[in-house]
Amino acid sequence: MQDEEAGKAGGLKAVLTGQLRNIAPVFTLLVLLIFFSAASPSFLTADNFMNILSQVSITAIIAVGLTFVILTAEIDLSVAAIANAVGISLAYFTLQPEYVNIANLPLPGVIAIVLTLATAVAFGMVTAFGVTYIGIPSFIMTLAMMQIANGVSALLVRGQIAYNYPDLITTLGTESVFGVRWTIIVAVLFLAGGHFVLKYTRYGRYIYMTGGNREAAEYSGVNVKLIIGSVLVIGAVCSGIAGMLAVAYFGSAQQNQFDTYLLDAIAAVVVGGTSLFGGRGGIGNTIVGLLVLGVLNNGLDHIQIDSFLKILIRGLILLSALVINVYAQRLREKS
Amino acid sequence: MNAQAKGGGGVPPLLELSGVSKSFGGVAAITEVDFVLSAGEIHGLVGENGAGKSTSMKVIAGVHTDYEGEMRVGGKTVRFRSARDALDAGIGMVHQELSTVPDLSVAENVFLGKQPLTRLGTIDWRRINREAKRLIASLGLDIDPTMTMGALPVGIQQLVELSRVLFSGARIIILDEPTSALSPPEVKRLFDVLRKIRAEGCGIVFISHFLDDVLEISDSVTVFRNGRTVTSEPAANLSKDAMISSMIGRGSIGMHMGESAELAGDDSRPVVMEADAVGDGKLLRDVSLKLRAGEITGVYGFMGCGQIELARAAFGKIPLQAGRILLEGQALSFHSTADAKRRGIAFVPENRSMMLFRNEPIYKNISIAILERIHRVLLKPDAERAIAQTHIDDLQIKTQGTDMELGALSGGNQQKVALAKWLTDLPKVLILSEPTRGMDVGAKEDVIRIIKKLRDLGVAILVLSSEPETILTLADRITVLRKGVVAREFNSGRIYKADLLSAA
Ligand SMILES: Nc1ncnc2c1ncn2[C@@H]1O[C@H](COP(=O)(O)OP(=O)(O)OP(=O)(O)O)[C@@H](O)[C@H]1O
Ligand SMILES: [Mg+2]
Numbered sequence: 001m002q003d004e005e006a007g008k009a010g011g012l013k014a015v016l017t018g019q020l021r022n023i024a025p026v027f028t029l030l031v032l033l034i035f036f037s038a039a040s041p042s043f044l045t046a047d048n049f050m051n052i053l054s055q056v057s058i059t060a061i062i063a064v065g066l067t068f069v070i071l072t073a074e075i076d077l078s079v080a081a082i083a084n085a086v087g088i089s090l091a092y093f094t095l096q097p098e099y100v101n102i103a104n105l106p107l108p109g110v111i112a113i114v115l116t117l118a119t120a121v122a123f124g125m126v127t128a129f130g131v132t133y134i135g136i137p138s139f140i141m142t143l144a145m146m147q148i149a150n151g152v153s154a155l156l157v158r159g160q161i162a163y164n165y166p167d168l169i170t171t172l173g174t175e176s177v178f179g180v181r182w183t184i185i186v187a188v189l190f191l192a193g194g195h196f197v198l199k200y201t202r203y204g205r206y207i208y209m210t211g212g213n214r215e216a217a218e219y220s221g222v223n224v225k226l227i228i229g230s231v232l233v234i235g236a237v238c239s240g241i242a243g244m245l246a247v248a249y250f251g252s253a254q255q256n257q258f259d260t261y262l263l264d265a266i267a268a269v270v271v272g273g274t275s276l277f278g279g280r281g282g283i284g285n286t287i288v289g290l291l292v293l294g295v296l297n298n299g300l301d302h303i304q305i306d307s308f309l310k311i312l313i314r315g316l317i318l319l320s321a322l323v324i325n326v327y328a329q330r331l332r333e334k335s
Numbered sequence: 336m337n338a339q340a341k342g343g344g345g346v347p348p349l350l351e352l353s354g355v356s357k358s359f360g361g362v363a364a365i366t367e368v369d370f371v372l373s374a375g376e377i378h379g380l381v382g383e384n385g386a387g388k389s390t391s392m393k394v395i396a397g398v399h400t401d402y403e404g405e406m407r408v409g410g411k412t413v414r415f416r417s418a419r420d421a422l423d424a425g426i427g428m429v430h431q432e433l434s435t436v437p438d439l440s441v442a443e444n445v446f447l448g449k450q451p452l453t454r455l456g457t458i459d460w461r462r463i464n465r466e467a468k469r470l471i472a473s474l475g476l477d478i479d480p481t482m483t484m485g486a487l488p489v490g491i492q493q494l495v496e497l498s499r500v501l502f503s504g505a506r507i508i509i510l511d512e513p514t515s516a517l518s519p520p521e522v523k524r525l526f527d528v529l530r531k532i533r534a535e536g537c538g539i540v541f542i543s544h545f546l547d548d549v550l551e552i553s554d555s556v557t558v559f560r561n562g563r564t565v566t567s568e569p570a571a572n573l574s575k576d577a578m579i580s581s582m583i584g585r586g587s588i589g590m591h592m593g594e595s596a597e598l599a600g601d602d603s604r605p606v607v608m609e610a611d612a613v614g615d616g617k618l619l620r621d622v623s624l625k626l627r628a629g630e631i632t633g634v635y636g637f638m639g640c641g642q643i644e645l646a647r648a649a650f651g652k653i654p655l656q657a658g659r660i661l662l663e664g665q666a667l668s669f670h671s672t673a674d675a676k677r678r679g680i681a682f683v684p685e686n687r688s689m690m691l692f693r694n695e696p697i698y699k700n701i702s703i704a705i706l707e708r709i710h711r712v713l714l715k716p717d718a719e720r721a722i723a724q725t726h727i728d729d730l731q732i733k734t735q736g737t738d739m740e741l742g743a744l745s746g747g748n749q750q751k752v753a754l755a756k757w758l759t760d761l762p763k764v765l766i767l768s769e770p771t772r773g774m775d776v777g778a779k780e781d782v783i784r785i786i787k788k789l790r791d792l793g794v795a796i797l798v799l800s801s802e803p804e805t806i807l808t809l810a811d812r813i814t815v816l817r818k819g820v821v822a823r824e825f826n827s828g829r830i831y832k833a834d835l836l837s838a839a
Binding site for chain 2: 202
């Protein structure tokens with residue numbers, strides 16, 4: 001009831017508590033910006049700003065898919081592993097230099113890309129099948145998928161490192177246009193597309209409603225299994241595309257190179273204020289979350305700080321975001 | 336009229352509200368409410384949907400903390416800061432919406448928030464389960480206390496929730512529509528328990544739209560209208576008609592809910608949907624039923640007689656283990672509720688939270704069922720709002736507009752929204768489980784009028800209810816279910832409430 005309890009104060013407090021999940025992340029972002037600008041002269045520059053964007057661009061693509069998944073009150077823990085496996089698949093379908101001693105199946109660039117995308121879709125379909133048809137909780141199912149995807153990566157590279165990808169991907173992963181890296185442009189396109197789908201299409205509404213109250217959605221004639229299955233596939237495809245761009249961006253494809261991306265992507269979505277319980281939030285929140293994370297990671301580099309302490313600070317920020325997330329949900333439920 | 340009147344003996348009443356007002360975002364929900372509850376009385380509370388019954392009681396129970404006016408408990412002015420405070424002051428409330436925790440066991444629900452501990456400080460499971468079993472048994476429940484709550488029918492869940500508050504040791508007990516999901520024998524057992532608790536000196540508030548029940552159990556009755564108390568009198572001075580006219584503020588309305596009905600089943604009407612020897616492998620066995628265009632088929636039975644399962648089977652929500660369901664002569668095999676909807680079957684379940692999105696605005700709640708008709712791919716919020724507005728007007732839903740959050744509506748008005756969802760595009764078959772539950776007399780009439788209008792437009796309607804009045808007022812033919820099998824069918828002729836009750 002607190003939402004409505006503002007009473008005499010004229011409703012301002014009510015608005016604030018109601019919007020807590022949207023306001024808190026923006027506030028965090030502003031505080032971080034002000035702090036780092038004051039603490040380091042090299043932080044607040046146009047160059048560094050582009051740096052931050054480019055650092056979060058790959059995470060952003062993964063986070064778009066994850067936003068869809070989390071909005072339906074499911075979770076996908078396999079995003080980073082799938083990005084890794086798909087990135088490696090791309091290398092598998094591309095001719096590698098002589099000295100790279102891995103099994104591979106060189107194909108023309110376009111076919112390689114299409115097949116790699118199909119791999120991502122296949123991963124998503126398996127997850128979707130397990131969650132909707134067999135009824136395995138997504139938390140468990142995607143944990144298994146994480147292992148499976150890691151297994152695929154391991155088998156394909158066998159401890160080696162691959163360096164070559166189709167030209168299109170190499171361009172998108174490494175080059176810029178008008179001074180803006182392609183990965184940033186792709187990330188912006190994904191964010192914009194995701195926002196459009198979620199806010200302006202029937203499918204998007206079904207995603208929110210399924211997350212808001214699954215049973216009610218079902219009783220309203222929404223095919224909730226289809227909705228949940230499809231967001232899991234979207235999650236895998238976004239991860240796959242991020243993985244393809246990332247291997248080019250990194251310049252190499254190898255095992256375990258995406259390990260930080262799972263936490264980053266989940267953190268971006270949750271720090272941004274999208275509810276872990278589904279039905280609340282969106283791409284707007286995810287963008288703020290990405291910027292918070294990007295500014296934090298980048299800013300900590302600018303103010304000489306113990307790199308181990310950095311990890312701890314990130315953990316603390318994530319924890320406080322989780323607290324706000326759950327707290328905001330509780331306020332809503334009371335009303 | 337004088338709610339302040341005290342018992343005379345100088346002992347302060349158990350609980351007293353004087354001049355309590357509460358508004359939401361500037362709109363008054365209750366205004367200057369006076370209310371007195373004495374020790375050892377059962378106090379009935381009646382009023383139309385949205386009259387402010389729940390809001391007033393939530394002030395008492397510490398849910399709404401921001402109100403004007405004064406509340407006294409045992410003569411001492413109090414101001415609770417949370418529901419916890421109220422609980423500590425001996426006030427327990429069972430809310431209108433079921434608030435059991437579906438993932439916990441029955442016993443855990445009975446002892447929610449106050450589990451007995453062993454000497455080591457761990458939860459005393461043996462004691463919890465044993466005690467829970469004893470407590471729910473006094474309400475006539477013979478179930479395993481370790482069962483998961485969510486797996487039980489709503490009626491049973493309601494009883495479990497009641498036992499949580501009834502036996503909590505609270506001195507002031509508020510029951511907001513406690514009987515809406517209970518069968519007559521269960522209601523009777525509840526009343527026995529209430530009388531026993533009353534004899535121990537507790538004060539009980541009993542909110543209900545079943546005016547006969549209110550008259551039977553209450554010592555005094557307070558009537559709410561438009562957020563104000565209009566009268567508060569000993570129940571002995573009141574009649575049902577007198578209550579209704581204070582509730583609606585004018586003379587009694589023409590139509591009374593049916594005590595008997597003249598059935599008019601017409602076998603020449605085309606059969607739209609047919610259940611043929613249907614069974615769900617658990618409760619339902621060999622149930623056959625024909626729904627005809629332009630007819631209302633009523634299914635009557637006590638809670639747990641299988642009507643809930645039957646409704647779900649017809650909507651593709653639970654799979655059949657035996658028999659078939661035919662739509663226009665063709666056997667159906669549903670894969671999802673979306674399938675059923677596509678074929679023109681609509682369903683309103685008995686429990687509104689199953690059907691509604693509390694945190695979403697009204698218009699989204701209504702449009703969810705028809706989005707594809709507005710536009711295949713894109714959303715058109717203005718069109719959605721326009722449609723919602725017509726339903727708000729038609730059903731006289733009491734709201735501040737199409738964008739009000741659903742959870743802010745009163746219980747009965749939420750139920751209307753659940754029905755509105757299916758009224759934009761006429762379905763071929765409309766399945767309504769307990770369509771009038773939780774509605775006041777006026778709203779019941781509105782809903783009954785709308786259901787009859789749909790029938791006259793040719794929709795085949797299935798109404799399942801454990802309220803005989805609802806069935807008698809609506810149905811053109813009646814099937815009585817008992818423990819999952821068809822006990823009796825009435826297709827024509829005059830039928831009385833007693834016929835239904837004795838067949839069930
Ligand atoms: N959280 C809220 N926000 C805004 N308005 C509210 C809220 N809760 C209740 N109201 C409004 O207060 C009025 C009284 O509602 P209340 O729930 O007390 O009615 P009621 O008498 O219990 O009705 P019913 O019989 O339908 O349950 C209604 O107009 C309702 O819309
Ligand atoms: Mg109410």
